[in-house]
Each structure stands twice: as C-alpha cells, then as structure tokens.
Amino acid sequence: MNYLEGLNDRQREAVLDTEGPLLILAGAGSGKTRVVTSKIAYLIQEKNINPWNILAITFTNKAAEEMKERVAVLLDRSVDGMWMGTFHSICVRILRKYIEEIGYNRSFTIYDRDDQITLVRECINELNINKDNYKESAVLSYIGTLKDNMTDPDKFINTNYSDYFKRNIGEIYSLYQKKLKEYNALDFDDLLIKTVELLSKNEDILREYQDKFQYVFVDEYQDTNRIQYKLIRQLSGKHKNLSVVGDADQSIYGWRGADISNILDFEKDYKNAKTILLEENYRSSSNILELANEVIKNNSGRKEKNLWTSNKEGHPIKYIELQDERSEAKFVVEKIDELLEKGFKLSDFAILYRTNAQSRSFEEAFMSRAIPYKLVGGLKFYDRKEIKDIVGYLRVLENPVDNISLKRIINTPRRGIGAATLERLEDYADKTNSSIFNALVHLDDIELSGRARNSLQSFKDIIDHLLVRKDHMSLQEFIEEVINYSGYLEELKKEDNIESKTRIENIQEFVSVAMDFEVHNEEATLENFLADVALLSEVDKTSDTTNVVTMMTVHGSKGLEFPVVFMVGMEDGLFPSIRPDDTDKDMEEERRLCYVAITRAEKKLFLTNTKIRTIYGRPNYAIPSRFIKEMGDKIEKVEDDSSKATIKFTDYRTKSEVKNNRKSSPTAFDLISQPKAKVKVDNKGMDIALGNKVEHSKWGVGTVVQLKERDDGDKELTIAFETEGLKKLLKSIAPIKVIG
C-alpha cells in the first residue's frame, strides 16, 4: 500500500477514517494534499469505490488537476470519472445539464466582474439614480453581500423602505437580477445560488447527485461561504461521507463572504463528526515557522494550535528597510542574483505583495536585468480588450440574448452604429419584451435612417453567417472565422502600429489557447470553452513556464510553497491595508494573510519595506508594518547600504574624439535608479575612477565606489553619497560635478 508509506500517525488516521463526517484541521505545510490524495487512492483501491462516486472540491482548477494526477500516479490508473474542480466549475457542470428546470437556457453566459459592472451601470442609468452617489463597484459589492446572505431583492426593498440609500440598492439589485435572467446570464454568485436553488426545488435531481457522490472532499474549507456550505450539505446529504480540510488561521477571503464559522462549527453542524489535527509542518525551517507562530498569536478568538516542525533552524530571517520602490526592487533582484550563484534556481523564488499594483517596479527591475519572471494575476490576458471583444462575439453566437456582449461588439470594429441607433434597438427590444438580437431580426419594424439600417443589416449578416458556420467547424477554425469574418483582424491590420501588432499577437495566442483546449478536452464545444475561459482562476491562467521567478499577491499564493520568499511592501496602510471603516476583524484577516505569506517559505525569507512609497504618482512617507514590530527578535534587521546611486555613464564623444582619446563636451549620466533623469557632468567626465569625489547640488558630496563596463559599451558607476535624502524623488536634476 504505497499510499500509506511515509505518513505520520495522524495523517494515516485521516486517510483510513473514511466513513462519516471528518474535519481535518491541517496547519500550514502539514501535508494535507498528501492526505487527501492518499485517501482518495485508498477509497478506490481498498474500498473498491468507483472514482465516479467521488467528488473533490478544490480552490483552483489547477489544484484539481494536480490532485487528479497524483491520485493517478498512486494508483497507476486514470481516474477521469472523478469529479474534481472548483465550486464554480462543479456548479456549471450541474447547471449545464439541468438549468432548464429553473427557467434558463443551457447555453447561458457567465458574467465576469467587468460584465457585472457594465450591467450595474445599465441598471443605474435605467433607474435614473444619481451616479455620483452610487459607484458601480460599491453597489456591486453590496449586491454581492446580499447574494451571499441569500437575501431576496424585494424583501430587501421592503425591509429598508424608509432608508433611501438601501432602497435604491435594492432597486438596482432587483433590476440587475431581472436583467441577468433576461440575458440568460449568470454571475459568479449565481452559479452557486442557482445550483442550490435547483437542488432544493427538484428532489429527483438532488437525489441523483446525492446517490452519485458517496464521498465528498472539500479543500480550503475555511474559505467557504454560506452558499457553498449549503451546497456541500446538499450534495453529501445522503451518504454523509464528507471530509473537509482547512485551517482557520489561513482564512483570507472574509471580504468575499467566506465564513469562518463554517469550519469552527463543523462539529456542531455534523453529528458524529470526527476531528483530526495535523500539526507537524514539513515545509518550513523552524525559524520561519516560529516567526509565523509569533505573528498569528496576536489574533484573539482563535483556537490555540501547536504547529511544530522537526526541520532544522535554518537561515535567519532578514528584514531590510529601503528608500523607495525602486531600491526595493533592486534589492530583491540583486539578492536573487546572489542566490542564483549559490545554486538556487529561478523557480525557487517568489515575490509576494499585498496589491497587484506593486508588481510594476519589480517587473521593471527584472526586465532591465533580463531575468525571466512570471506574473500571476495583474495584467490579465483574458482582460485585454481584444480578447474580451472576441469572447464577446463568441458569447453572442452561443447566447444571442446576451445584450451586454452584443452591445460590446455591435460597433466593434466601427460599423457606424452609434448610440442613437442602438437606443432605437433597445427601445424596440423593451417594447416587445425581447432582446436586442431580436430587434435585429425585425429591423423592418423599426424606424431607422437608411444608413443605420444598412449598417445594422450588414452586422446581422455577419452574425447569421457565423451562426451557420458554428456547427460545422472545429472550435479553433470557428474562432479564426470569427476573427476574420467580423472584420476585426482587418481593422487591426489597417492600424498597423506597435499596439495593433501586439493585439494581433494576443489574438493569435487566444486561438492557440482554443487549440490547446481542443486537444485536452473531449467535449471541446464553444460553450465549454467559454465557461473555461470565465472560470479559470489566475493561477490557472498563468502558463506553466518552468524556471522563472514568480510574482503574485499573497492571496494568489495560497496553497503554494517556495524555497525563497520575499515579502515586500511591509508598510502600515499597505500591508496591513487600512481603510477607514475597517474593524478589528479586518485587521485579524490581514494578520492571517501575513501568516499565509510567511508559511509559503521553505528555506529563506526576506521582508522589506520602503521609507517612501509612491501612491498615485505622489511620494508618501511610509512607516514599517505593525506586523514587523510583532515579529520582534524573530527577524534580523539588515542595514541598507545602498545610499548609493548607480549611474549609467554614456560616452557622448564623437568618433574622432574617441579615436584621439580626447576628452569632450558634456557627457551624460543616466541614473539607473531614476532612469528618466539625466545628469550632466563636466569635461572631466571621462576620467572617472574609483574613489573620485562627486558633487551634486542636491545630494551633496559622494564617492565613486564601483565602476564597471556595461555590455552596451557604456559605463556604470555607483556613487555613495553621504547625505541621506539623496534618492528623494528628484523632479529635475542639477549638474553633477566631478572633482579630482
């Protein structure tokens, strides 16, 4: 039984205890994935359970894939029939089969956040509500909360009738839901809600799935919300063989409605539930683990836990305070360089930050040094305009009543269909209680100018043509047809500039994504492809480039591990993020976030903060994170010795001057740490040598401490200035004078 090998007693117990509800409280790095995979393997091999009767819910699709693979390796057979995936993808699978029972069409569209925003805007406009008081994103998150609590819009309006603001929110919410239904679309929350609704309303379907899922696993249970909780209860309702795995200290999605009480109350909710604690950490050095414990113990209201390791003490944890983002990035990049020489691989490193916006300075630093990296999240491939446009076409072709997508593409590329024309169509759609697409079918019934009518007709012809083609082509061929026939590609080709070329490349990339999808999926239909595109998580979407440095938010790092971790931007206000109406609870979640970040590290951990952080292009003084203080003597502060400016030295002499080795007219420096700034140097520029004194009107006197020839022929010098504030974001730079 190779799948029990090397497990500790507790892990083994968790594997063998297959019947009834089981809560596995698994501390960070305690080998929970191993337990789950072994357990599934055990069920299949020893208990003769059909993979088809097992459901495993993970946080990302990638985690599901990996788990499937690991089980397959353990058993030396494929386990394709097993249901593994995220809550959302499981729900889509159920809904695709049965959603017609609750009045939707099975080719429904899944709306992402952007679509949701557009839809909310549409609702606000339609209700004539003052836009200034109702920001789309705020309204949307309000609606999200209501949906999480399964509050009915009408009920919400009634109970808050005297509260003008809330009443309006309710009105928007109500219209929002109405429109979703009309457009045959579901947002992320709806995928869960509608599944629960379907199962509650339809006993036969509920029974079908309850019979099927004899064993149910849920990973990251601490991050489930109320609806997910309900769904799990429904699906595991008959056999009640439910294993959930989680760690309350790693709950970081409270803002998304995750409810810690799901995990805390498990024993109450499920009679006869057993609890197994996994407290031995196999991942991190004891220094790192101690640091994590030191931080998390500041949270009140948590179950005391004793996460321990028999790993060695390991390296001390270093903490460095840098001047600004640029020096922070420079520090990290140089450290990586240094460690690479000591035998680490690029893929050993992760840079973790609190907000995506922080990635920029690191990207610049990596690019300027030609160090390969990958960015998880942030600039998302699928969020690019051109990709969304093409997806817009595909969605309309799959689900023509999806007005949001139709409006997106009807005049993209430009076809002379403007706001006025569109409004006519919408009016007609409203009047006839149908969709904009339907209005296109009945153009004759609508009053339009000749030109508008022609434009609309030719748009309609394009769509009709594509609709005919849809069923006779492979996915990839069809997408190519869409790109060509819609005139989208042509338009880009006409533009013929760098930007349009990148767009074309992205579209080509998208086509190869589709190709890939066809290769890896038996049912490579358009609807499945679109669902896949909508539901892939950020981690899933990032290509598996091996051996590069990884950059991502702390949230994104959940469940991952790296030999070397940099936690950057450890500043109050940034990490922890502090907002006006934050509560103690919010701060505790930030602390758990910090805990998650620390426990990603296996061998080495670096923490950095800056003294000056630029926010909205404005430099702001920053103070070190309170978490740094909580770490006390578990971290070792390293002095930043880079009150040096590195300067790129460009030789501006003419060829003849170079030939005759003559010195010349003003020579320029680029400050690498401030690349836009140019610094002029007097005639002696060419003679710079180590130890030279340099004078700068703002920074005072400095010494040349390093001099090197760059690959591009320029020289690079590093100057140590004696004054502190040298890198304080210079707007304009006065000449440098070289002395001696």
Add this chain to the structure above:
DNA sequence: TCACTGGGGATTTTT
C-alpha cells in the same frame, strides 16, 4: 458618428 479633451478617481484581496 466619432475623435478629442478635461476632470476625477483609483490601489485591497478574486471565483
């Protein structure tokens, strides 16, 4: 209809 412009807001975290 569309291109241009000025102003204001944005940075939490994501399926």
Add this chain to the structure above:
DNA sequence: TCCCCAGTGA
C-alpha cells in the same frame, strides 16, 4: 501618475 468616462464640437 494613469486611465476611464462624460461631454463637446466637427
């Protein structure tokens, strides 16, 4: 700082 949006004029 940068990006998005609404409003304006041709």
